[in-house]
Amino acid sequence: MTNREIHPNDLVNFNRLDMAYNKIRVFQAKHNETEFGCIDSGKCCKVGLKIHLTECAYIAFRMRQEYYLRMENEGQESADAWMNSRIEALTDRMYDKSWDENEQSTDLQCAFWDNGCTIYGYRPLVCRAYGTITEVDDFCPRKRNEYGTIEHFAGKSVEDVIQEFQLILKRYAEDNGSNVDYDVIVYMPLGVLSFLLEDFQMQELHQQTEEKVWLGDEGWFNYQSRFTRLHGLKDEFIETEAKLRGLVVNSEGNLQREECINE
Numbered sequence: 511m512t513n514r515e516i517h518p519n520d521l522v523n524f525n526r527l528d529m530a531y532n533k534i535r536v537f538q539a540k541h542n543e544t545e546f547g548c549i550d551s552g553k554c555c556k557v558g559l560k561i562h563l564t565e566c567a568y569i570a571f572r573m574r575q576e577y578y579l580r581m582e583n584e585g586q587e588s589a590d591a592w593m594n595s596r597i598e599a600l601t602d603r604m605y606d607k608s609w610d611e612n613e614q615s616t617d618l619q620c621a622f623w624d625n626g627c628t629i630y631g632y633r634p635l636v637c638r639a640y641g642t643i644t645e646v647d648d649f650c651p652r653k654r655n656e657y658g659t660i661e662h663f664a665g666k667s668v669e670d671v672i673q674e675f676q677l678i679l680k681r682y683a684e685d686n687g688s689n690v691d692y693d694v695i696v697y698m699p700l701g702v703l704s705f706l707l708e709d710f711q712m713q714e715l716h717q718q719t720e721e722k723v724w725l726g727d728e729g730w731f732n733y734q735s736r737f738t739r740l741h742g743l744k745d746e747f748i749e750t751e752a753k754l755r756g757l758v759v760n761s762e763g764n765l766q767r768e769e770c771i772n773e
């Protein structure tokens with residue numbers, strides 16, 4: 511048995527997630543027609559993301575699907591080699607000493623980077639949002655306007671899809687009992703591996719890796735990224751949801767973190 515399981519209700523939420531991604535795909539396609547579009551430098555993929563477990567589960571689900579499609583098209587040996595290489599890359603990042611859990615920065619490329627994103631069709635929303643509905647960092651080499659910034663989408667249609675996305679995380683959390691096992695923001699390699707590896711393999715990994723890669727933030731409302739802050743649900747709603755779960759907002763206006771170990 512794998513460490514975490516995908517349940518029948520999750521498939522409905524995965525479908526909702528993909529529909530929300532579709533709306534961002536439209537923004538992205540239109541944005542790429544402008545002079546501020548992505549130029550595929552891969553510099554923003556030098557990162558160790560922390561995302562909500564919903565998206566980790568969806569990535570693992572789609573990886574399994576891809577595995578069987580490869581088996582059908584290319585044979586078992588090729589499918590096994592593909593899956594093993596992906597698991598190896600994810601496992602390798604669990605040993606990343608350069609990863610900063612607060613900044614999500616690292617000296618290494620993302621575990622899914624291999625001359626391009628290997629999960630492009632089912633990559634998380636934070637990757638889709640970058641430069642399409644948010645600003646970019648100085649290291650991004652795309653073109654800037656006369657003010658040294660880029661132009662990106664904003665407004666009600668963007669807010670609608672980001673808030674829809676947040677409510678999908680909430681629904682996934684509720685469908686899985688609103689407990690820290692499934693409603694948690696985690697280091698992406700850990701979250702995805704927990705749906706792919708057996709319990710004993712995760713325990714072995716836990717013994718061999720640093721504590722920082724196992725720490726998570728409880729609660730979908732704690733998924734605070736540049737795009738959720740810009741376009742997401744109002745603070746009052748987020749605060750109420752946090753309070754319902756026994757969390758409070760601290761003096762800096764950030765939700766109090768609850769740390770947990772995802773074994």
Ligand code: SF4
Nearest residue numbers: 555620622623627637
């Ligand atoms: S998931 Fe893909 S797009 Fe996102 S950081 Fe990793 S390689 Fe880049």
